[in-house]
Amino acid sequence: MKYPNLNLGIFTINFDTVMSITQALSPTAYFQDNHKLIALYPLSESQLLSNLQFLKDRIKVIFLEKGNTITIDFKTYDLSDDALFFVNVNQYVWIDHITGESNKIIGYNRDFYCIQIHDKEVACDGLLFSNVLQLPMIQLATEESNKVKESLREIQDEMDLADSSTEEMLRIYLKKLIIFSTRIWKKQNLENKISSNIPLDVDLFRNFSQLIEIHYRSKHSVSDYADLLETSPKILTTKFKKLNLENPNEYIKNRIILEAKRLLIYTSLSIKEIAYTLGYDDPAYFNRFFVQRMGQSPLNFRNENSKNT
Template identity: 45%
Template sequence: MIKEFSFKQFGNLEFSKSALQDHALTAIEGHIKILFIPKNAIIQVDFQEIAMETDALLFINPNVVLKPCETVGGQLMHFNKDFYCIEIHDQEVACDGILYNNVFEIPFINLNQAQSDDIQRIIREIQVEMNNEDSSTEEMLRILLKMIILKSTRIWKEQHQLATKDQQTDVQFLRKFSKLVEQHYKTRHTVADYADLLFVTPKNLSKKIGLVSKATPNEIIKNRIILESKRLLAHTTMTVKEIAYSLNYEDDAYFIRFFTKNTGISPITFRKQFK
């Protein structure tokens, strides 16, 4: 189901291999998404297949390629930026908050039983509200959506030991770094670039990122470039040279060596394997 309020869109889909038609996810690829995934489900996020050990929530930016593999009972909520975004909501729980600007890891929130029951209760309220047609429906859906994001942000902070007031500056720093990598990975490829943008030394940047990530800032930047390279190789007809140029590599031979070193296969081989 999908609700439209002028330019604002919000929808809810059952997320399972049997329920989803091929075009269903393509039609909403530009939407921001929250996916509830039950324990033991298997899903594919971009090019990584993941088996869920607990019930979980996944927060998905537009254009991330998502596919159910062995999934029953999943629920996908999706919305556009006109429906819910930073311009009218608190930064931390908005669509550019830490859950959506997280380049350190795939942004899963693992849920214990009580947390899962709580989230599933809100999802059921969303489904009931989707069948209403009164003047308060839009705002009720927005409130329920914000509840999920707010509760999940709290859980994420607790799981990463960043829940106290003294650690809020660390959370904001991580959010800023994620946002900058997402904005500039095509043109800025070094740790020093981002240290300059954040007015810290490269060493201090590495120390702060180490609070929540086993990967170094350099690895995080490289991984984002590689992910975009894979997306372009898999989902466009751009040549390797065009992809290299779009990622600010003037020498496509250097780009090929960079991709091969970090993935173990050449760009052409990756494209052939994916197809």
């Protein structure tokens, strides 16, 4: 099988070269047509790259069996049940070890699935991939886990078949998995937060999430996003409160802090450059903001955490 080339940001190298240098994961199967790419990767002790940064520019659906541990964007999850994780591009993933035989990653790019006509609840900018409420992950009951495994087998089989309709079938299988997962996520994370007399405004959260992801470097206030949503800060805050969610301001600030932490740990940018990147003209103000949220200066955070990456 001819493996696809990987774009690592600075340069592009062939997958075989990655294998020889980093012992990266080898896909069990993949589909590639021009710029469209989707691949299925196994996760096992014999084939595990702890730092999955070679998939940084891919959207990822990660299936892990119970008993495993995964760290995504500085948060560690110890799994007591099988689980699915939905990881967007530029998020940092780390797995120290793996147990079980069914663990897999679907990695695909936006050209394969995420063009504007897919801009719906189940697209890559939908609830599972652009969500300020929490990292989208779902815990799976036994029956749900079996359905996910079946979906993964369907994707594997279709990639192996590789006929003229494979691209469309793969997109159908992927969309089916995302729809199935979205329903579970909503049930686990939203339905228990509302009473019968409060309407569930899913679009509000999806749109709010998307807007933060687009504008967090330049827009830092609730009023900025209320304007974009054509509502008032008071109404927006009230809707969050009725669902027992944090103030929208917390989600905005948390997204800025998350990016600051990424830039501090995974880049060599100076504190001043990071401040400017995140829309702060006054680096001293950014420093105070970071201390207020994290309890330590950006420099101390970098020094304490860089040694662990």
